[in-house]
């Protein structure tokens with residue numbers, strides 16, 4: 001096969017340019033990334049050898065070798081893992097669009113820290129921070145021949161046939177002049193201990209030593225010895241008392257590819273019907289891709305110290321998908337498939353145990369260290385709260401972990417459902433909430449006017465999913481009610497008063513109804529407004545406007561949700577409009593009605609129906625008032 005010359009995908013090229021000219025801190029993490037890839041590749045090969053012994057016969061001696069050659073200025077990281085086929089290497093190291101590439105470059109610009117790279121699935125490219133040329137020779141367990149990949153990161157890479165005795169990969173870095181220290185044994189060994197000590201496979205390196213000669217006293221001889229650089233300890237199997245906080249944190253970074261310390265460590269061993277050890281972590285910040293479909297859920301699954309799966313989603317409920325760590329089971333078979341996992345009683349015991357431990361840990365944190373809990377909640381609360389909707393058994397326990405801002409907390413403090421219920425007004429049967437996209441937006445909403453005036457607290461729900469989660473939720477027997485839906489009658493006006501008002505505004509209501517017949521479902525007098533002239537409300541069971549906006553922005557086809565326009569019978573504008581209609585027989589009323597409606601739309605966080613016309617009308621009004 002001739003040499004093929006291929007081009008890098010555009011964004012990878014941009015990334016490579018950053019790498020070549022890199023002056024970033026943490027350059028040494030290139031080694032961590034390459035060792036992590038080697039270890040992943042061996043995990044895959046080892047697993048393959050267990051379930052499909054024909055594919056791999058030379059088992060048992062899994063290891064990663066580091067070879068530093070000061071004559072040729074090359075550093076080679078060599079593994080006997082799964083290898084790559086030609087198609088795989090072209091895609092993985094050059095042409096497929098990694099969604100992480102752009103995200104990583106953005107994060108790099110913001111934080112200036114190369115250390116983040118592992119999180120974004122582009123770790124391999126960090127080799128170009130220390131190398132001006134990289135050669136990869138790899139042979140897949142699936143292929144008969146090996147392949148050589150090479151690049152100087154100048155827009156292109158080459159691939160051609162090559163020789164390799166057995167499956168595995170050699171990554172050969174041609175070290176830049178300024179980075180020769182990475183050819184020193186001491187430097188390499190320090191970096192390995194710092195970042196890769198927990199890698200399960202021995203990372204070995206030949207070291208030259210001078211020793212006293214045994215034959216000839218007084219003379220020195222040079223000996224080459226193989227040294228294992230990492231301790232390879234399965235930290236989760238050790239006793240808690242033997243592990244320092246620092247070691248826990250380092251291991252977290254290793255399994256999670258996160259660069260900050262975790263918020264909490266949960267390490268426990270279960271015995272009885274199911275035997276397993278779990279070392280799991282609650283991160284201190286929300287992973288960027290947690291709301292994407294491709295987000296990988298669940299801890300690493302080991303069976304008797306053999307890694308089976310790098311993310312086992314059956315081990316945690318989805319609303320705890322931020323949990324990272326490892327689970328090592330003694331009961332599962334080595335060749336577990338997804339089907340087995342889905343119906344396995346041991347798996348569901350593990351899942352239950354982990355769920356309970358995590359929720360207990362959070363509840364404890366909330367009581368004993370509220371500042372820390374707040375930090376957790378502000379990052380991950382919106383994931384956790386999905387549990388209220390999905391975990392029927394524990395919904396109230398999860399609801400007790402939620403924090404809310406409300407009409408009474410102000411912008412900085414929080415309340416809880418428990419506190420809300422304890423301080424409810426006498427006779428109040430429902431828990432009121434309002435949805436919207438920010439504190440500032442909802443706290444000014446006209447929908448709150450009569451609630452505020454009468455001292456009813458209203459919770460602020462600021463995540464798009466909130467209405468779905470809380471719309472049908474009952475907490476301690478109290479139904480949750482959205483104040484922007486259905487009708488509200490806090491004043492409990494008597495029938496006589498209502499009838500009078502109805503009569504007074506009959507004509508105005510009719511006129512507005514006829515003008516807005518294509519835009520709103522109904523026009524009625526409001527029981528919720530105090531200071532504002534009008535607002536829009538949804539039906540009791542209708543989709544929440546915040547949710548509707550989100551679905552639309554995702555390009556989903558959402559049927560038009562006709563809303564009700566409420567007008568405030570005690571507002572001077574409404575009274576004046578009503579009088580004007582009586583006198584002028586409706587002339588000029590249409591423009592005012594349109595403006596009223598557009599105003600309601602804007603207050604609701606929407607655009608006016610016809611922004612140009614809206615602006616024009618306002619200009620006219622302004623001119624009129626100036627001329628007066």
Ligand code: ADP
Nearest residue numbers: 037038041081083084092121122123124125169
């Ligand atoms: P990530 O490891 O997060 O996927 P990398 O940029 O580090 O991102 O590696 C990209 C891909 O290249 C890996 O997912 C893997 O498929 C392949 N790869 C890299 N190094 C090796 C290796 N030593 N053996 C086999 N495959 C490898």
Ligand code: MG
Nearest residue numbers: 036037123124
């Ligand atoms: Mg990697």
